Structures are given as structure tokens and as C-alpha cells.
């Protein structure tokens with residue numbers, strides 16, 4: 001039996017793809033192993049959202065080939081879709097499989113096609129109209145919260161983003177398949193995370209006319225899942241109806257993530273984002289007024305082409321004024337083939353990094369303030385595989401007073417904060 005090691009990089013959708021590749025390999029009678037050292041085939045499921053993601057992938061490939069020269073390497077994912085020749089040229093790479101053919105990996109490897117280096121299996125992702133994914137039955141390793149991809153691709157054209165070119169237009173899993181998978185996962189897991197590339201567009205390509213909020217209602221009604229978390233939804237898709245449902249339903253995690261990218265209207269316009277700061281702020285304020293203790297997070301990008309000091313300052317001021325509890329801060333990276341990369345006016349790298357540093361500090365301060373507010377409250381949380389750790393409905397880690405089995409849903413009294421999370425009040429303190 002051939003042994004395969006799968007390593008995934010990048011976003012939640014990519015992690016979900018990695019789990020699906022593992023499941024498909026097991027169905028084809030491969031043994032999925034936890035270390036490349038014992039593998040006959042190494043599958044690298046890549047990300048290409050930044051130049052440094054590409055550098056990491058190439059470094060990984062060189063490292064695997066050096067350390068395990070007998071293992072065959074298969075590269076798939078977004079980098080494989082964007083620049084297959086670049087990857088096929090690297091020593092040790094036997095197959096390069098684009099996102100168009102990702103669901104055929106298990107068959108490709110088992111067929112043991114003609115023996116030659118750097119075989120490229122890829123097609124035109126723009127032609128994809130169907131949502132393709134191997135159903136996720138569970139998760140491996142030490143994680144407790146399965147990540148279920150229910151939507152792929154994106155039909156927007158944000159000027160910095162390579163994703164539409166490597167994942168194609170927006171496509172959704174059917175409501176029936178999502179309900180069935182969540183029903184199955186609920187037998188073993190307390191929390192399931194719903195993810196997608198542009199999750200708020202779920203259903204728009206289906207004939208049913210259902211929207212994400214309808215799907216959530218159906219999942220609450222028709223499955224026994226104890227907690228569902230919505231991973232990230234574009235700002236204008238956070239409808240009042242969706243926010244109100246999350247605020248009302250304790251089985252939905254009190255967690256609202258809205259990619260922001262910039263707090264400057266001029267930059268948002270150059271990014272081809274569909275909203276301006278005033279629209280964004282209305283969604284954020286509504287979320288906070290409905291859910292005073294919810295996690296509210298955003299992705300922010302620094303150093304977009306021609307971003308001036310003044311524009312960056314607008315972003316800082318906007319963030320200061322909003323009730324964020326955390327930020328994911330990214331440094332802009334030119335992606336060949338995107339509109340922004342062809343515009344010139346690059347912000348010098350040291351300036352980009354300095355701006356990233358400033359926003360990360362600001363995010364850390366907002367996080368600390370939010371965590372302090374939780375002292376004395378009781379928070380619903382799911383215990384994780386990591387010893388004595390739970391994740392709250394509002395996306396905070398809690399250090400538990402004593403060990404508990406993973407996948408329990410509990411109400412936890414909070415007595416303090418730690419360096420990165422919260423502390424459970426100990427009912428039996430050692431005196």
C-alpha cells in the first residue's frame with residue numbers, strides 16, 4: 001500500500017481541500033501518513049496569494065526532494081493553477097495538478113501514469129461551473145473543529161487579488177450536500193466551521209434561490225450540530241437578516257469576520273472593492289449593537305500601490321474608531337496578472353512592513369482590551385484537542401482550570417486573561 005503525506009498551505013478553503021484530498025486518497029486505498037519521512041508520495045497543496053507563499057512552496061519542494069529523494073512529489077492548489085510550468089521545472093516534482101483537476105489526484109497517482117518528470121494536469125478554471133469537492137467526513141491530526149468548504153471561487157475582480165484567476169467564478173455546494181455533511185460531522189464534533197472563498201455568495205449560482213442565511217436556518221433545523229461558525233463574509237453580504245440570526249441563535253458562533261482591506265475610500269476605490277468605509281461601518285456597528293460581546297475581525301492590507309501616508313493614517317484612524325476585536329494584517333504583494341501589479345507606483349517594502357507593524361500593534365491592543373472585558377463573564381466554548389484549551393463562541397482561547405476531553409461544549413466562567421487568551425475561573429483553587 002502506497003503511503004502519502006499531504007501538506008496544505010493558505011486559507012481555510014485550502015485546508016478543507018487538503019482534508020478532501022486525504023479522504024479521496026484513502027478511498028483509493030492509499031495510507032495517509034503524518035510525516036513526509038515515511039511517505040512514497042508527498043502532496044503539496046499550495047497557496048499563491050502572496051509572493052512569499054510562492055517562495056515558501058519552492059523552498060518546501062527543494063527541502064523534501066533533498067531530504068527524501070525517493071519520494072515522488074505532487075504539487076497542486078492555487079500556485080499549481082497559476083504557474084504550473086514554474087513548478088514542473090523543479091527537481092523532484094512528478095506531477096503538477098491545477099485546481100481544475102484537484103479532485104482527480106487520487107486516481108492520477110494510483111494510475112501511475114507514464115513515468116516522466118513534471119507532468120502537468122490542468123485546465124481552464126474560468127470554464128468551471130460546478131462545485132467540486134470530495135465530501136469531508138472528519139478531520140485528522142490534533143484538530144477538533146472540522147472545516148467544511150461549501151463555496152469556491154469568486155466572481156469579483158478586486159485589483160490586487162489572484163484568487164479569481166486560480167479558483168474561477170463563484171460556485172456553491174448544494175444545500176442538500178451541506179446538510180448531509182454537517183449531519184454526519186455532528187455525530188463526532190461539537191463545532192463545524194463553514195468556509196468558502198467568497199462565502200457570502202453561497203447559493204447565488206444555484207437555482208434554488210436560497211441564500212447563506214437560509215442555509216444556516218436549514219442547518220439549525222435539520223441537523224444536531226451544536227455550534228456552527230461562519231468563517232468570513234464580504235462586508236456587504238452581512239445582511240441585517242444574517243446578523244440578526246447569528247445574534248439570536250446560541251448555536252451560531254458569535255463571530256463576525258468582514259474583510260476590510262483599507263480604511264481609506266480612495267484606496268478601496270483603487271482596489272475595486274465594492275463598498276466604502278461608511279458602508280462598512282454600518283455593518284460593523286449593527287453587528288456590535290446586536291452582539292455586544294461578539295468577535296469582530298477584519299483582513300487589512302498595507303502598502304497597496306500608491307498608498308500615501310495620509311491614506312494609511314485614514315486606515316489607522318478608521319480602525320481605532322471601530323469595535324474590532326482582532327485584525328489579520330497582510331503586507332501587499334504584487335501578483336503577476338493582477339490589475340494592481342501592472343499599475344506601478346509601488347510602496348517601498350520597508351514602508352509596507354512598517355505599516356504592517358503599526359497595524360499589528362493596534363490589533364494586539366484592541367485584542368487585549370476585548371479580552372479584559374470578558375473577565376467575570378461566562379462564555380460558551382468548545383474544548384480542543386490541545387490540552388486544557390477551549391475556543392469560545394467569540395473566538396478566544398481559554399486556558400482551562402483542569403483537563404477535559406476534546407469536543408465538549410461548555411459554559412466557562414472567566415477569571416482573568418493570559419498572554420494570548422483567557423483564564424477559566426478555578427472552582428477548586430489550591431489554597
Ligand code: SF4
Pocket residue numbers: 154155156157158161162163164197198234
Ligand atoms: S472578494 Fe476580492 S479579495 Fe476576496 S477572493 Fe474575491 S477578488 Fe479576491
